[in-house]
Amino acid sequence: MAVKRVLITGIYGYISQYLLRFKPNNVEVYGTARRQYDRPLPHVKTLFSLDLFQDVQQQLDSINEPIDVIIHTAAESKLAVCEKQPELALRVNARATGELAAWCQLNKVRLIYLSTDIVFKGDKPPYDENSSPDPINQYGYSKWQGELAVQETLNDFAIGRIALALAPGLNGTQNFIDWFLNRLNHNETIPLFKDEIRTPTYTAELAKNFWRLALSNEKGIFHICGGQPLDRYTLGKALCDVLGRGHELLKPVSLNDMTDYPRPVDVSLKSTRTIDGRPLKIASILNCLTRIIKDVK
Numbered sequence: 001m002a003v004k005r006v007l008i009t010g011i012y013g014y015i016s017q018y019l020l021r022f023k024p025n026n027v028e029v030y031g032t033a034r035r036q037y038d039r040p041l042p043h044v045k046t047l048f049s050l051d052l053f054q055d056v057q058q059q060l061d062s063i064n065e066p067i068d069v070i071i072h073t074a075a076e077s078k079l080a081v082c083e084k085q086p087e088l089a090l091r092v093n094a095r096a097t098g099e100l101a102a103w104c105q106l107n108k109v110r111l112i113y114l115s116t117d118i119v120f121k122g123d124k125p126p127y128d129e130n131s132s133p134d135p136i137n138q139y140g141y142s143k144w145q146g147e148l149a150v151q152e153t154l155n156d157f158a159i160g161r162i163a164l165a166l167a168p169g170l171n172g173t174q175n176f177i178d179w180f181l182n183r184l185n186h187n188e189t190i191p192l193f194k195d196e197i198r199t200p201t202y203t204a205e206l207a208k209n210f211w212r213l214a215l216s217n218e219k220g221i222f223h224i225c226g227g228q229p230l231d232r233y234t235l236g237k238a239l240c241d242v243l244g245r246g247h248e249l250l251k252p253v254s255l256n257d258m259t260d261y262p263r264p265v266d267v268s269l270k271s272t273r274t275i276d277g278r279p280l281k282i283a284s285i286l287n288c289l290t291r292i293i294k295d296v297k
């Protein structure tokens with residue numbers, strides 16, 4: 001099979017570390033970052049500079065490698081930041097994505113855009129790929145506008161919506177799992193929503209399916225998820241069970257206790273599409289917890 005040259009934006013981010021870990025053999029990876037960290041980037045042939053606040057097309061023009069596919073992970077992913085600074089969220093998550101899509105259209109590059117379950121309001125689950133987005137916070141709105149920019153600008157694209165990605169952070173990144181285990185190991189109370197439902201997915205499985213999508217010719221929207229709706233309190237109890245720990249540190253909390261930004265109640269995703277005629281291969285999150293814990297260094 002011919003080698004594909006894939007550029008991953010936001011190469012130091014959490015999900016990018018899993019994309020690097022599961023890089024297929026027939027792929028050469030290039031990366032972009034807005035600043036360089038003192039961390040190794042296994043498999044990355046060349047690192048390019050890309051700041052989503054600056055003109056994206058101009059920056060991509062200076063990349064002197066023929067690229068076949070871009071996996072666009074870079075984003076302002078902190079919901080509280082997006083809520084406080086909606087203009088920043090729109091610039092980074094929507095307008096920059098539109099500029100990137102326009103460059104891809106001009107240069108015949110396939111684009112894979114990572115989006116989110118938070119594009120939905122959360123009152124009519126489950127949401128499949130044909131459900132209409134109706135976000136209730138600025139992060140969700142900006143990511144939806146990014147989706148629209150891709151759809152309006154480009155022919156060869158796939159949008160992969162994901163829910164809560166679960167697995168330890170690699171290479172200096174952090175995840176809910178790291179936060180949870182850190183509190184548990186220090187015998188600190190662990191507040192967990194009992195009324196926020198998502199379809200958490202093992203990050204390793206997400207990464208493998210994003211590679212399948214990137215290397216396919218499939219187009220349109222995909223829900224890349226494990227399909228098991230779950231609240232964080234139930235998830236916490238299951239994690240404690242796998243670790244042989246009691247539940248006494250777990251404290252159920254409600255979305256109503258949080259006022260920093262509106263949070264959708266139930267954004268369970270349902271996946272109805274196939275990639276190259278085969279369904280997405282993603283195990284239910286409860287069946288992945290042992291593997292997730294084993295991943296902890």
Ligand SMILES: NC(=O)c1ccc[n+]([C@@H]2O[C@H](COP(=O)([O-])OP(=O)(O)OC[C@H]3O[C@@H](n4cnc5c(N)ncnc54)[C@H](OP(=O)(O)O)[C@@H]3O)[C@@H](O)[C@H]2O)c1
Binds near residue numbers: 016053073078114173
């Ligand atoms: N993780 C999840 O559970 C989850 C769930 C749903 C959707 N998603 C989506 O999946 C994608 C990846 O998520 P993630 O968890 O890997 O996020 P992450 O760890 O926050 O990584 C995002 C990357 O984007 C870069 N970035 C932010 N602002 C930038 C800017 N102005 N210019 C250039 N780069 C910029 C960051 O660089 P710095 O290191 O320099 O800040 C970082 O490397 C995002 O699009 C997110 O919306 C993630």
